[in-house]
Amino acid sequence: MVPSFWPILAYAGFLVGLGGAILLISHLLGPRRHQRAKHDTYECGVAPVGTARERFPVRFYLVAILFVLFDIETVFLVPWAVTYRRLGVPGLIEMFSFIAVLGIGLYYVWRRGALEWD
């Protein structure tokens, strides 16, 4: 039983390392400008002051929707990756056409300006 946990442990270690590395690199390379807003409590980009009943901008929903869609893409990617060898080239083609469909959708959304923040 024990050996089968090694990959997971390795994966966890890799993730921690990657996260740390990213933080470290951005800390080292990023420019520093101290502003008032930077020191406020982090609230996902929304000003933390004012009434709590204020509505979220609709854009967040749009991003959330896109996130859900691409998140779900993984649901198919993982089983495919697991059986990658058995599926072979046909599987590869199928998967790429799947990703291409999503990509075309994303392209359309982008060209229609749905990703513009303002």
Add this chain to the structure above:
Amino acid sequence: MPDIGSAELRVLLPVLAPLLGALAVLLTDPYLDKGRPKLPLVYIALGSLMAAWAALGFLWGDRVVAWSGALAADRFGLYLGFAIATAAGLTVLSSAGYARKMGVDCGEYYSLLLLATAGMLLLAMANDLLMVFLGIETMSIAVYCLAGITRERPRSVEAAMKYFLLGAFATGFLLYGIALIYGATGEVRLERIAHHAANRPLLLAGLGFLLVGFGFKVGAVPFHMWAPDAYEGAPAAVTGFMAAGVKAAGFAAFLRVLLTAFGGEAAAAAWAPALWMLAALSMIVGTLSALAQTNLKRMLAWSSVAHTGYALVGVVGGGGVAGNGSAAVLFYVLTYSVMTLGPFLVIALLSRAGEEFEQIDDLAGLARRRPVAAAALSLFLLSLAGIPPTAGFMGKLFVFRAAIDSGWLGLGVIGILATLVSVYYYLRPIVLMYMREPRAEFNASEPTDWASHFAIGVAALALLLLGVLPSDAIAASLESVRGLW
């Protein structure tokens, strides 16, 4: 992993064609001028639908099963596939002008239309419950969006919301039904489910939930309540497509599941009384509610509920694969999809910028101002009422005959009574069009929308042809049912 052989691809062609069309629309749209009519999108959509048509015709013949039995290209699915592709094509034709009037002349409109069509065709050819589920959802999700595509019209959005909420709710039941059937048999392939004894409570419970899902899609009472609201709120061209395509695809899958997975005598004896009830309720509630309507689209929605009842009469009196009833249902749904699409095409034609032409009273004197539209609308309504020599008469004749032949006399009588009452509300618009002075202003200066006229003409011609010379279509429907095994 099976090889993707030629059979696999061939069977997939009718679904692939509109799917690729949808992608092409998405890729093309950003390069088109914003202010000009987006005709290239119409061409792409029409082209891909014609390709789907050709693929259906190419596959017409013996049963080909592919994708490990998940999809079946047989006459049964292709028969209504033709109806679906035709309905989509006519909708696109009519949309060329309509979408611009309603301010939705954009890529997503056409691509959603094509995606819904792909879902419908998938549903019509689905041979296992997974494909049924995927087909239904592909179709439905696209149609939810279409119903609400005119975002500026509150009623359109409300219709989409109601349709969506209830649709998702019904999907839950459908899925649960599938889960229970899978649990009872370990199978999702339709013909394999049939090998299991039908008397197990788990299987029957699954069937019950399945009926809820299908009943919702085809709009049978008491699962119909979304229909009037969604039909009224959705833009006319979409409503027509919804009424014709969703119903045709829904019935195709419904009937296929009932005939293959639950086609045994014991199973049929179990579901027939339940469907009897649904059919009777649909006919009665649909007809009665339609009587009191003042909105043409809403009236047609209730009429579609009643027509679901008529078609279910044929399902009940189907007599299994050997009987005429199931074939009568196929023929009925085929004719119904044409004759219900027609009025919506006319409504779409008469609509003006951002404003639907939907009150029955607005029809007053239409025969003077728009004689062609009025004549076509009259023909569609007469056909819906089942008056010879239109296709509606033929369809009703076969369905009721099948029911009475197999001993369901009561259902036949309810159907005939409902038909008689229904004449009242189908006739009212005709009376208004031909026998009243015009009330509403008509915009005569608009350029003639030839594409729409052509679509309406095709629908009218098809109705007359199916009414006068139904033999071939009926023969094909019989072959379709016989070729199911």
Add this chain to the structure above:
Amino acid sequence: MFTLTNCLVLSALIFAVGAYGVIARRNILIMLMSVELMLNAVNLSFIAFARYYGSALAPASSGTTGQVFVLMTMVVAAAEVAVGLAILIALFRGRHSVDPGDLDLLKG
């Protein structure tokens, strides 16, 4: 603990909770969540059945069907949520309410 019956009962209960939520809640967003709950309850059933058929009792092949179904359901549910939220936004922009009782333009 994880017997088939237990899983099925749990699944049915969650399904019922979801259905109740759709009927009783007066917020479209929560109704949407309830629908998702129903779908996930069904997923539980599927997984339970898949495990049952994947065991020695039945041919192994039919066990994967249930799992595939779960994946598909998740994807469909995600698509539904996306569309539902989009429609909800359009609705909310128009009338600033998420109460299903306010959807009253269409009736009769």
Add this chain to the structure above:
Amino acid sequence: MDLTSVASALPWIPLLPFLGFLINGCCGTRISRRAAGWIACLGPLGAFLIAYLGLLALAQEQSPRAFLECSLGDWISVGDLVVRAGLRLDRLSVVMALVVTGVGSLIHVYSVGYMSHDKGFTRYFAYLNLFLSMMCILVLADNLVLMFVGWEGVGLCSYLLIGFWYEDPAKASAGKKAFIVNRIGDFGFILGIFLIFVTCGTVDFAELFRWLASAREGLPAGVAFAATMLLFLGATGKSAQIPLYVWLPDAMAGPTPVSALIHAATMVTAGVYMVARLSFLFVLAPTTLLVIAAVGGLTALVAGFYALTQNDIKKVLAYSTISQLGYMFLGAGAAAFGASIFHLFTHAFFKALLFLGAGAVIHALHDEQDLRRMGGLGKKLPLTCAAMVVGSLALAGIPPFAGFFSKDLILLSLLEAAHRTGQPVWYLLWAMGLVGALLTAFYSMRLIAMAFLGAPRGDAEAHEAAEDPPVSMGAPLIALIFCSALVGLFSWPKLFGGFERFIHYLDWVTAQVPAAPGELGHGVEWLNLCASVGMGVAGMAAAYFLYVVAPARPRELVRASPALGRLYELSLNKLYVDEYYDRWIVKPLQAAANYAWEIFDVLIVDGFVNGVAAWVLDLAASARKLQTGVVSYYAISLLLGGIALLGYFVLWV
């Protein structure tokens, strides 16, 4: 005459008028009125010629059962379900086809003049042609389904034509009423067809006949009764019998030639034709026959009674039509289908004549239909007057005009039925027929007297300007005058050494009931003849006295003192006659007629029909309330439905 070539031409009988419909309907305003008129008239004329060729071809055949058949192929032929459709011309349908196309052609020609100033000229002719085409399908159909197609088609066309002047809401609603009432009848008809199909497995007349002849047990009596009653319900709708006659008087809202064509000569006779066509089925159900006779007799009496007091010239004719249709059903009920069709035949001519004459009057007076505002038109409109007089004499059954022969035959057939069955009720029906004849004669004469005799009572200017119709309207009138006077000779009574050719012509295609042993004596026949003629003469004489002779007496007084002048004459004439007539005849009659009208129309007919309609609409309103618009309720409905299904499948099955 080559049988097969004529047979292959049969489809052109309905097709020619249909072509007219297509041309006039599609081209609409693009062709001139003149061309439209020609096109519209040529279709029916061509159809008439083909039907006539058919008659000649049939005459060459040895067998009286011979028929021409033109299969339209297997209309629907799929597996075990075969619906053959074809046209069939035998002796019965050839008579009908000739009447329909012949009288129809005359009315088309007449319409060219009558409608010449109407803005919907081409539309009118398109409808008229379509109607004729449908009627031909009905007549020539060789199976019940195709007949039903024609049946519905004429219903639809009549609806379009009645509501032709749709600007007037009352007229448009009359069209709708006709359609709805007819639907009730159609319901019976459809159910009857279904019943026959389920029992016998065919809807083809010939096959049905064979089936009935060969089936070992024959048709169960119950089924025969139910099927024939249902079919007869259909007939009461189309042929305006109690209780479904209400639509016909209202249907006079259409242009007068339409009334002539639809509501006198062709469409309303469809019910009678259907009964005759299926006579072999009807004779299997003696009870139904009795019901038919009773309904027919009652209708003849009641409608005749109504006609007595009507002041609208077209309403008089409308009720008279209903009454005469009652006679036809009397005959059919007595199993004298030949006599019934013969009356249909003669009636088509003289009623068309009367309607077209009335149309000429209305046309001449610029849409005046009220009899009280007519009078004295005889000298102004000699041709029209002659037409109306001949028509009325025929209607009243005065020999030697056509109506006499056919009515006499029907009355005689009732006596024969009494003799055959031994049921005294037939004597009662015979008496009802006689009283009906009296009423008929009275209102016919009253109509003549009020319109053509006496002094003008209406607008003097209009009276002065009135003149006989133009040639296109006059020629059909003349043709119909001759027909009305002479077609009775086709069936010269046996009593006078004749052969009753027409009746025997039809013997082989209508069912015969075995005759009773022994014949009715000549004495009985003479009695019947004298009674019928006596009633006719008495009725006409009474009306003549009351409307013509009596008002002349005050006029003599006026003549004695000419100083009082024209003014006095007018006022006295009017007052005196009206008072006299009012106190002794009109008031009692009107009261009685009103009473009858109230009972039949308001209470039973309207009450029933409207009551059902109101009830359905109430239901509709409450069904509508279920759709609250609240999505949660929809979800509850869905859930409850699901639970019900689940419960059914898990607990019940």
